[in-house]
Amino acid sequence: MAYTILDCYTDEPSGLGVPPSLGTYPRYIYGALRKERPYYLTIDDLRNLRKFGTKGINKENEIKTNTRIYNLTRSAEEVSRVLDKTTQLIVVSGINTPGKYLSAVPGTLSEITELIRNTNCRKILTGPAALIGSRLEGGKKPEYFDKTVYDEIEFNYLGINDYDKITPSAEIVEQIPYPIIAELETGKGCDIGKCSFCTEPLKSCVAFREPKDVVAEIKELGKQGVEHFRFGKQTCFYSYKNGDVKEIEKLLKTAAALKPKTLHIDNVNPNKVITGNGEKITKLVVKYCTPGNVAAFGVESFDIEVVKRNKLNTSPNVAYKAIQLINKYGAERGANGMPKLLPGVNLIFGLMNETKQTGVENFNWLKKIYDDGLMLRRINIRQVVPFEGTVLYEEAGTKFIKKNKKRYWSWRKNIRREIDYPMLQRLVPKDTIMKDVRMEIYDGNNTFGRQFGTYPLVVGIKKRLELGKYYDIKVVGHMLRSVIGEPV
Ligand code: SF4
Structure with missing residues (x-):
């Protein structure tokens, strides 16, 4: 039996699992299946494979960062190999309090369902989507999706909602390169x-x-x-x-x-x-x-x-x-x-x-x-x-x-x-120094980054800085909900 956890991300009144946040659901599932050494994939991995084949996306010359294919755990070729081996695909999903995410786009249930429809394995849907449903945009009814694609839809899959049963595992992190x-x-x-x-x-x-x-x-x-x-x-x-x-x-x-x-x-x-x-x-x-x-x-x-x-x-x-x-x-x-x-x-x-x-x-x-x-x-x-x-x-x-x-x-x-x-x-008045701001995405000649934190402030820099690198930033201006900064 080969298990794969497919993280399509979660956002609930209590609990966030949209990168860079790693939610509890994938960790608890990994813990329950620890002996089987499950694989961990993201919806970004699957989009990458389905859209660009085993060659995968070329990120080198991106003018604007594609945040739909950003949080990649491995090459598209490896993702393909993992899916070929998989006999049980555990989909974690559910957006109950939709927000805006700087460098990730959670999967909608219709998107996820189409991406996995023809995968030859048992499919399980868990996370808040399995109980409550999901909707990526506010102001609308919960999303309709084809439930027949899933062999099992279970919120409390493997007892992940029972504190006396959960055995969280940190080993899943070994498969996350960011x-x-x-x-x-x-x-x-x-x-x-x-x-x-x-x-x-x-x-x-x-x-x-x-x-x-x-x-x-x-x-x-x-x-x-x-x-x-x-x-x-x-x-x-x-x-x-x-x-x-x-x-x-x-x-x-x-x-x-x-x-x-x-x-x-x-x-x-x-x-x-x-x-x-x-x-x-x-x-x-x-x-x-x-x-x-x-x-x-x-x-x-x-x-x-x-x-x-x-x-x-x-x-x-x-x-x-x-x-x-x-x-x-x-x-x-x-x-x-x-x-x-x-x-x-x-x-x-x-x-x-x-x-x-x-x-x-x-x-x-x-x-x-x-x-x-x-x-x-x-x-x-x-x-x-x-x-x-x-x-x-x-x-x-x-x-x-x-x-x-x-x-x-x-x-x-x-x-x-x-x-x-x-x-x-x-x-954050002008000249404030914000430490350890990690650069995340490009938009043309601008780079946007954040500190790590619970609701980190987005910082825009009017030049292209290396993504993934940390900078100390001096605040030089303000937008409505973000600041403009310069590296110091
Ligand atoms: S919003 Fe939900 S969690 Fe918060 S007080 Fe009301 S019922 Fe409780």
């Missing part, structure tokens, strides 16, 4: 679990992993050369072990003692920041994690009518206070040039009871945050995808998206121009 940031899982499920659009409560009940298990994973990954880590696979980092400060400190302290180059977090519930042990946990995150860190808040809407109708967990006042508190402890600039810990805000368009006023409320609250001298690392705005099983799907579907779509462009533009742009100037 640097990654490892997504670490600390827990699953949500103790609130009521937000109308959210797929998280459909997947899991609340459970936490033990600090020793998470740290053991960091150690093993470290032995394989992984230097960057993100506690990203959980609905709220502050809720780890029900907000037990001792357990959180144990996790952070032992992880930090391993001296990773990057140690970041992701999702945080703003309510948990301003109540209970929130202040203490904030200090611990600032103390033990590396700079450039972001506590991403799922505010979703500052319109109280939308908050109520969709049973969102955060009111505008709570979000504001949490933003203040994170700024109080995290705004100081760290050694890599970025503030140590800042809040991020997620907004969703298309929720129930959204009206013209929603755009006004969102803008006014963000303006207040800016005017009060606070910082947000980034504002993520997306259009909701009504996944089956959610309250939004049952009660409204795409009704509000259709009704308000005409407003989205101007809502978004106003936020980008009036908030993001001046905020970025505050966040």
Whole structure:
């Protein structure tokens, strides 16, 4: 039996597995099949083979980097040999919170299904797509695909959703020739679990992993050369072990003692920041994690009518206070040039009871945050995808998206121009030196790169620098959501 894991990438409310982030699903599957030494391929590998044959793409003279064929694990010829040997093809896929990715394009289910249709082996679909579905663009229904191509569709394949069964393996990294940031899982499920659009409560009940298990994973990954880590696979980092400060400190302290180059977090519930042990946990995150860190808040809407109708967990006042508190402890600039810990805000368009006023409320609250001298690392705005099983799907579907779509462009533009742009100037003023920016893609005579991190800022350089190389960059200008820099 020859197993191949085909990583078509995942993005969920809790958990990222789009390169350079390596998600938990491929690692857990590899761990379960460790004795069989499975192969690891990416959707990019498969696109390369299918489009360019066994010769593969010639990247040498690319004017604009092809990000659909970028994250290659081996030559197209080797990919062909691996597929010929494969008897079980395990497809990992599922985009539930679509975003924009600098150097990767996740596979859509229809694309993946066509690429593997004629592969002569048993085909298994797992990852969030197997339970929830997938959609690469917001504001649309989940994608239709031909399920008959798969012999098995199973979210909990090999028990990868059971903490008592998973045996994560770092050996998979031996097959990945590019640097990654490892997504670490600390827990699953949500103790609130009521937000109308959210797929998280459909997947899991609340459970936490033990600090020793998470740290053991960091150690093993470290032995394989992984230097960057993100506690990203959980609905709220502050809720780890029900907000037990001792357990959180144990996790952070032992992880930090391993001296990773990057140690970041992701999702945080703003309510948990301003109540209970929130202040203490904030200090611990600032103390033990590396700079450039972001506590991403799922505010979703500052319109109280939308908050109520969709049973969102955060009111505008709570979000504001949490933003203040994170700024109080995290705004100081760290050694890599970025503030140590800042809040991020997620907004969703298309929720129930959204009206013209929603755009006004969102803008006014963000303006207040800016005017009060606070910082947000980034504002993520997306259009909701009504996944089956959610309250939004049952009660409204795409009704509000259709009704308000005409407003989205101007809502978004106003936020980008009036908030993001001046905020970025505050966040990284001209002459700031950003350390260790890795060059990733070309667009004509421009090169774009990022530091490793949870939501790294994109830096554009007006010349072609060597891809894959690290530079210290001086900020010389600002775009709406990125900065212009020069190597120093
Ligand atoms: S608080 Fe709401 S959005 Fe966040 S994980 Fe829970 S149900 Fe989902």
